[in-house]
Amino acid sequence: MGEYLIRRTLQSVVVLFLITIFTFGLIHAAPGGPTQIFLSPGLSPEAGQIRAEQLGLNDPLPQQYFRWLGNILTGDLGSTFKNNIPVGDILWPTVKNSVILMSATWILTLLIAIPWGIYNSTKEYGLSDQSASFISYVGFAMPTFWFGIILQSYISIKLDLLPLSDMYTIGKEGNIPDLLMHMVLPVSVLTLGSLAGYLKYSRSSMLEVLQQDYIRTARAKGVGENKVVFRHALRNAMIPLITLVGLDLPMLVGGAALTEAVFNWPGMGRLFVDMANGREYSVLMAITLLGAVFVVIGNLIADILYAAVDPRVQLNKGGKAA
Numbered sequence: 001m002g003e004y005l006i007r008r009t010l011q012s013v014v015v016l017f018l019i020t021i022f023t024f025g026l027i028h029a030a031p032g033g034p035t036q037i038f039l040s041p042g043l044s045p046e047a048g049q050i051r052a053e054q055l056g057l058n059d060p061l062p063q064q065y066f067r068w069l070g071n072i073l074t075g076d077l078g079s080t081f082k083n084n085i086p087v088g089d090i091l092w093p094t095v096k097n098s099v100i101l102m103s104a105t106w107i108l109t110l111l112i113a114i115p116w117g118i119y120n121s122t123k124e125y126g127l128s129d130q131s132a133s134f135i136s137y138v139g140f141a142m143p144t145f146w147f148g149i150i151l152q153s154y155i156s157i158k159l160d161l162l163p164l165s166d167m168y169t170i171g172k173e174g175n176i177p178d179l180l181m182h183m184v185l186p187v188s189v190l191t192l193g194s195l196a197g198y199l200k201y202s203r204s205s206m207l208e209v210l211q212q213d214y215i216r217t218a219r220a221k222g223v224g225e226n227k228v229v230f231r232h233a234l235r236n237a238m239i240p241l242i243t244l245v246g247l248d249l250p251m252l253v254g255g256a257a258l259t260e261a262v263f264n265w266p267g268m269g270r271l272f273v274d275m276a277n278g279r280e281y282s283v284l285m286a287i288t289l290l291g292a293v294f295v296v297i298g299n300l301i302a303d304i305l306y307a308a309v310d311p312r313v314q315l316n317k318g319g320k321a322a
Contacts, residue, residue, distance in 0.1 A: 005300075020069055028281070102252045116202075148259055
């Protein structure tokens with residue numbers, strides 16, 4: 001296992017290096033380029049060129065890339081082009097805000113979807129199973145921004161039960177009860193969208209395992225149904241869910257741009273949209289790189305949990321499941 005983890009970590013480093021090249025090249029290939037932001041009204045072309053020269057934007061792209069990569073490795077994410085504000089000062093507060101919102105959504109989704117999916121696998125096509133299928137279809141089909149606007153219109157404006165938007169009421173920054181009140185609507189919107197996938201995965205995975213020969217053998221030996229489901233079947237059925245959880249890990253820091261925009265939540269998803277509109281490429285590259293790091297970490301955690309959850313998963317010297 002130790003050799004496998006070292007190999008996977010080294011592979012992850014190579015992947016991240018390639019992602020930095022792709023991210024840097026893609027963003028600098030965008031129409032207009034970073035220098036476009038200096039062509040604002042009232043700024044002469046000469047002044048714009050001087051500013052671009054100061055920022056090193058006229059240097060060859062390979063030179064710019066290695067300078068940016070060197071700064072990243074030392075913890076320097078750069079500064080914004082317009083106002084020369086350190087990217088970290090803008091980015092890290094939004095990451096914290098996205099983690100608060102998305103982790104609450106993630107935990108609530110898992111607490112609802114996994115037990116419900118397991119129960120439905122034992123009561124196939126029952127009322128609960130059909131209700132879950134309906135909710136899944138609604139979650140897949142309903143645009144999150146539209147559902148958010150509906151909740152705002154009815155619950156916040158018409159009934160005045162919950163705050164309309166923002167993360168805190170003005171003057172109550174840091175107040176936990178006020179934060180929880182502001183989280184109810186966006187978390188509800190995001191949970192409905194996430195619930196659909198987890199319900200389907202947990203139910204179908206359990207159904208597949210419950211049809212295996214060793215489950216039929218356990219039942220034939222008189223093993224109780226609860227023991228069959230929770231001791232013999234659940235552990236093996238968790239593997240596809242581990243994959244889904246690992247792939248969803250970047251969601252914790254990435255946020256949800258549309259939902260954050262509807263509820264004016266100051267998260268990283270909304271920041272990405274704002275920075276894209278403002279052509280602040282240093283911020284965009286930092287956000288993209290951070291998301292890539294969490295994608296790699298999520299996949300690595302999923303690989304580790306495979307062996308922990310399913311004893312059948314053994315790793316050979318080549319690092320592949322046998």
